[in-house]
Structures are given as C-alpha cells and as structure tokens.
Amino acid sequence: MAVFSRLPTAIMIRTRFAPSPTGFLHIGGARTALFSWAYARHHSGAFILRVEDTDLARSTPDAVRAILDGMLWLGLTYDEGPFYQTQRMDRYRAVIQEMLAAGTAYHCYMAPEELDRLREEQRSQGVKPRYNGLWRPEPGKILPTPPAAVLPVVRFKNPRDGMVAWDDLVKGRIEIANGELDDLVIARADGTPTYNFCVVVDDRDMGITHVIRGDDHVNNTPRQINILRALGAPVPLYAHLSMILGDDGQKLSKRHGAVSVMQYDDEGYLPEAVLNYLARLGWSHGDDEIFSMQQFCEWFDLDHITPSAAQFNTEKLNWLNAHYLKRTDIARLTALVRPRLEARGLSVAGTPSLEAIIGLYRDRAANLNELADAAGIFYAHPEVPTRLLEKHLTPEALPLLADFIAGLAEVAWEAPAIGALIKESVARHGMKMPKLAMPIRVLLTGQEQTPSVDALVALFPREEVLERLGKADDPRPSGIDPS
Structure with missing residues (x-):
C-alpha cells in the first residue's frame, strides 16, 4: 500500500485555486483561495489560478468574470494563469491515448440504458451501484464484440486490490479500499474528458505540490491519486478544509454568507477586513485576531487548521470591518465612498468636503455604506x-x-x-x-x-x-x- 505524505524539501511549493465558473466566488471558495495563496507566499512558492470550465452547460463568461473580479478585489494575486481547461482539450485527449496504449485505460461500450438497468438491479439487491467491469480487459478474458451502434466511453483501469491512502494535512490519515472504487469514466462518448481526469492532468502538468481544497473533494482524492500513479506522476500533498457553517450552525447558505464575495463590496466591507476574517475561519495563531496579510503569510501553516467545521459570525466580521475603517487612510475612504454617493445621484462638490465628513464619522460607522449614509445628509436635505x-x-x-x-x-x-x-x-x-x-x-x-x-x-x-x-x-x- 502506497502512502503519500512528504515531498523532497528542495521542491518549490506550488499551490492552485481551481474554481468552476458555474456561479460566483463565495466565502468558502475565497477562504480556499486565501489559504492556498498564503501557503505559497509563506514558502516563497507559486500560486496558480486555474478555471475548471469543462462543464460547458453551466459555465458562463459572467461567472468567470465574477471569479476574477472577486480575486482582484481581495488582492489574491496569482503568479500563473488563469489557465482554462477548455483551452487544454488537445492535451487531455493526448494523455487519454497514452493511457489506452499503456493499458491503464480502456474503451467501454456499455450503453447508458444498459448501465442504468445494471445499477437498478444492484440497488434492488441491496448492493452498492457500480460498473461491473464488463469491458475491462484482463489476462485470458474474452471481451464481447463491440456493438456498432454504441460510441464507447473511456474508463480508467482502477486497481482492484489493496488500499489507496494519504496523510491529509488537515484531516490526518485517510485510507480507501480500491475495491470500493469502480473504473472511472475519464472520457465521455463524445470524446470530452471528465472532471477528475482533467484535474489530474492539470496538477501533473502544472507541478502542483499541495492541493488545498474543500472537504467535499475527499471522495475524489483516491481516484485522482490512482490516476496519477498510473501516469507515473508525483502525487501532491492534500489538505482538505472543513466546511463553513452559518451563524445558526447550519450549512452556509445565501441567507448567511454563501453569497458572492463582491456582495461584501456592495455592502460596504473593506477587502482587508474580509481577508482577516476569513483567515480566522478554521485557522489560528494563538489568540491573535487582527493582523495584516503580510503577517498572516509569515505565520500561516497547515498544522493549525482545525479539522472541525468553522462557523461564520456576522457580528465578528462587522467588528473587524469597523476596526479597519477607523485605521484606513481618509483619502482612500473618500475614494471608496464617493462613487456610492454618486450612485445615489448626489454631487459631493463644494462644502463641506467629503474628507471632512468622513473624518468626523468614520469612528461611528461599521461599513462604507454607513459612511455614505452619513455623508449624504450633508449633500441633500434629510426627511x-x-x-x-x-x-x-x-x-x-x-x-x-x-x-x-x-x-x-x-x-x-x-x-x-x-x-x-x-x-x-x-x-x-x-x-x-x-x-x-x-x-x-x-x-x-x-x-x-x-x-x-x-x-x-x-x-x-x-x-x-x-x-x-x-x-x-x-x-x-x-x-x-x-x-
């Protein structure tokens, strides 16, 4: 049984953030990006942005722009990228051909309706639904004659014996029996590669040493490790971050935080306050609560990430934002508040100066919108x-x-x-x-x-x-x- 837990110390640290552009950049994704960015910065490594846009039915240019805007607003600068999976299709197909030639992948002609019937029979028998290996080549096995009317998918020939294991840098040792994993489809009948396969090829080609991502990907990891091994590629170290819960202890949803990062901009938060808050969601450095991103990168490691779920606390975020407002240069605050007033149809020319208003009110405000509310009174008669x-x-x-x-x-x-x-x-x-x-x-x-x-x-x-x-x-x- 192979276990992957350490890389040679001479290898340059390379992390990646790989969102799917099927929606906005939300708080959970932003924390993942922050931790990946900070780990690379801590080790003087490289942080790569990769857009996993192979889901053509759901990926949109607007979602891509929302992700890039969110990264820019937060100041999470990437060293390489953005790379788009849709621009790497030829590379994926070439690797699939290599695997077919090496015997680590094979064509499967089982029609979708046949696979559905198989799974239904397995469910009725109380068996875990899975592909039965009908078209899997084995020594001495005679395969059926390929049906002329069925375009084959390509399946990865997953090991049948032993375990796949890794020492997760957050969750500890994880072991999965290969017998629990069926032969994953790595290319659909139309030739398009699938998500788990593209991720593996990208991580190998981009030299990713550490994969920091949400724990909803834990089930993907053993499959990806086995494909990497089949390709003879180094296996990165994995760190799976636990989910973020809302104020009420329930799974984060739109009503308490799973909204676009850019909505926090709309609501008047400063990016440094959001980053500072995200840094403390599941990670700690003693009792330190307020710190710069430079300090965070100097401190950050994976040893102090808690494996338990973090809980979002809006009051804490508001407190942090108020703290940063009090310490932010008035000229910068003025530049941020001015367009908010202009969007309300207010002209800020003349007396009093917006700088003077902000100087008077910033210690009383929790966000930029409250500052705009206060300033608006000076430029329009209140009711x-x-x-x-x-x-x-x-x-x-x-x-x-x-x-x-x-x-x-x-x-x-x-x-x-x-x-x-x-x-x-x-x-x-x-x-x-x-x-x-x-x-x-x-x-x-x-x-x-x-x-x-x-x-x-x-x-x-x-x-x-x-x-x-x-x-x-x-x-x-x-x-x-x-x-």
Missing part, C-alpha cells in the same frame, strides 16, 4: 420624521433654539466657538445641554445620534445651518416626513 420634531422641538426648546440661531450670524465658524455658543445659550435659559443639542441634531440630520454637535454644525456652511434650523418656525416645513 425629518414628525415624531422626532414632536419629541424634541418642544415649547420650552423653541426659545432656546431661536437664541442659538441668532448667535450663529456672528460666531466664528469653527467647532470650539460654536460649542461655546451652545453652552452660553443653555446657560442663559437655565436648560441642560440636550434641550438644545437634540433639536439641532434632528433639524440638521433627521437623526438623534450624531457626532459632537459643535463639530457637526461646523461642517455645514453657515447658510445651510441657518436654513435647516430655520425650519423650526414652520409647522409643516418642506422635506419633513409626516410619518
């Missing part, structure tokens, strides 16, 4: 809910507000001076600060929660503040939501 007007523009607050408005005409337009004016106004009327601060917030922003009210007022042009606060005298001012 002020009637309930907030009734709550805060009380008869005792109106004289206080009028006093403050009168002082605004002459005050120096900076936060300290405006703050002093607020304090003087409340002191003259014997009121507490919220009696004035809350009406100002509500009339300027339509909200009860804002940054420091003096800094808020100072961001607006003086004329804009006077206009918005002046609505307090109008019982039904325009722009006020009566709901």
Whole structure:
C-alpha cells in the first residue's frame, strides 16, 4: 500500500485555486483561495489560478468574470494563469491515448440504458451501484464484440486490490479500499474528458505540490491519486478544509454568507477586513485576531487548521470591518465612498468636503455604506420624521433654539466657538445641554445620534445651518416626513 505524505524539501511549493465558473466566488471558495495563496507566499512558492470550465452547460463568461473580479478585489494575486481547461482539450485527449496504449485505460461500450438497468438491479439487491467491469480487459478474458451502434466511453483501469491512502494535512490519515472504487469514466462518448481526469492532468502538468481544497473533494482524492500513479506522476500533498457553517450552525447558505464575495463590496466591507476574517475561519495563531496579510503569510501553516467545521459570525466580521475603517487612510475612504454617493445621484462638490465628513464619522460607522449614509445628509436635505420634531422641538426648546440661531450670524465658524455658543445659550435659559443639542441634531440630520454637535454644525456652511434650523418656525416645513 502506497502512502503519500512528504515531498523532497528542495521542491518549490506550488499551490492552485481551481474554481468552476458555474456561479460566483463565495466565502468558502475565497477562504480556499486565501489559504492556498498564503501557503505559497509563506514558502516563497507559486500560486496558480486555474478555471475548471469543462462543464460547458453551466459555465458562463459572467461567472468567470465574477471569479476574477472577486480575486482582484481581495488582492489574491496569482503568479500563473488563469489557465482554462477548455483551452487544454488537445492535451487531455493526448494523455487519454497514452493511457489506452499503456493499458491503464480502456474503451467501454456499455450503453447508458444498459448501465442504468445494471445499477437498478444492484440497488434492488441491496448492493452498492457500480460498473461491473464488463469491458475491462484482463489476462485470458474474452471481451464481447463491440456493438456498432454504441460510441464507447473511456474508463480508467482502477486497481482492484489493496488500499489507496494519504496523510491529509488537515484531516490526518485517510485510507480507501480500491475495491470500493469502480473504473472511472475519464472520457465521455463524445470524446470530452471528465472532471477528475482533467484535474489530474492539470496538477501533473502544472507541478502542483499541495492541493488545498474543500472537504467535499475527499471522495475524489483516491481516484485522482490512482490516476496519477498510473501516469507515473508525483502525487501532491492534500489538505482538505472543513466546511463553513452559518451563524445558526447550519450549512452556509445565501441567507448567511454563501453569497458572492463582491456582495461584501456592495455592502460596504473593506477587502482587508474580509481577508482577516476569513483567515480566522478554521485557522489560528494563538489568540491573535487582527493582523495584516503580510503577517498572516509569515505565520500561516497547515498544522493549525482545525479539522472541525468553522462557523461564520456576522457580528465578528462587522467588528473587524469597523476596526479597519477607523485605521484606513481618509483619502482612500473618500475614494471608496464617493462613487456610492454618486450612485445615489448626489454631487459631493463644494462644502463641506467629503474628507471632512468622513473624518468626523468614520469612528461611528461599521461599513462604507454607513459612511455614505452619513455623508449624504450633508449633500441633500434629510426627511425629518414628525415624531422626532414632536419629541424634541418642544415649547420650552423653541426659545432656546431661536437664541442659538441668532448667535450663529456672528460666531466664528469653527467647532470650539460654536460649542461655546451652545453652552452660553443653555446657560442663559437655565436648560441642560440636550434641550438644545437634540433639536439641532434632528433639524440638521433627521437623526438623534450624531457626532459632537459643535463639530457637526461646523461642517455645514453657515447658510445651510441657518436654513435647516430655520425650519423650526414652520409647522409643516418642506422635506419633513409626516410619518
């Protein structure tokens, strides 16, 4: 029994990410790409992107673009590729001919309906459905005469005895009896090669040393190892990552994370926050929670990947994203928020500057969309809910507000001076600060929660503040939501 667990240390590490373009790049695929990328970077190796697009019925150019866009947004740069399997068909067919000549593959003329009947009989007998080896060449065996009306498939001549085993770098030792594996179809009747065969040829030709992928591929691994052995090719080391569960402990679905990576961009997440979060889904470095991708690549190994399922936690991702927002350069945040405002039809030219708004609000925001929401208030009059007007523009607050408005005409337009004016106004009327601060917030922003009210007022042009606060005298001012 052959066991594959170690490669010569002199071999350059080569990993690959090989998505099928039948959908978007989701969180599970992104984590696989991240771990493969980081392992190659840790060992100064090469990271290859391969697009496994042989499923012509389901693969689409839009899905390919979604995968490439997701990789670009995350910053997971590849050293080689992207390689497309549909562009390598001649190579696959050549290898199949080599295997037919070597006797490690053979033509099978069993018609699909005949195979269906065989499997149905096996199920009725309580036997595992499998091909019965009718057309498999064996010493001394006389094969049936090939039927003229049936185009043959090509099957791999899988070993019948012994075990195929490997030391999985995440799950530990795995052994599968060859008797459990039937002869895999490696080329369909129309000549197109099948998935498991293409993967083997690609991994051999591209010199892949480590295959890091989801554990839904564990059942493919023994078949792929046997084909590699038949080709006399080196067998890579395998690391199968456990699945990611949703917040509720159930299999990840669209309602809690199995969505396009680019949707996280749409929802206002920073790519470095998503990467940092993905890095901790099933891997750890002590108690470290926040780290750069450079640090991650320096630390990353396969020994500290847990074999148990990881659980997605939206609150944790939001916390990380807020952390990165606070530490991201304001110029970059401005460049990210500006198109979000423009998409809403808002012009950000003039006063106040978007940079100043973001500087005031970024410590209070969890994502870029929240920053855009805050900034939008400065470039379009907000709808002020009637309930907030009734709550805060009380008869005792109106004289206080009028006093403050009168002082605004002459005050120096900076936060300290405006703050002093607020304090003087409340002191003259014997009121507490919220009696004035809350009406100002509500009339300027339509909200009860804002940054420091003096800094808020100072961001607006003086004329804009006077206009918005002046609505307090109008019982039904325009722009006020009566709901």
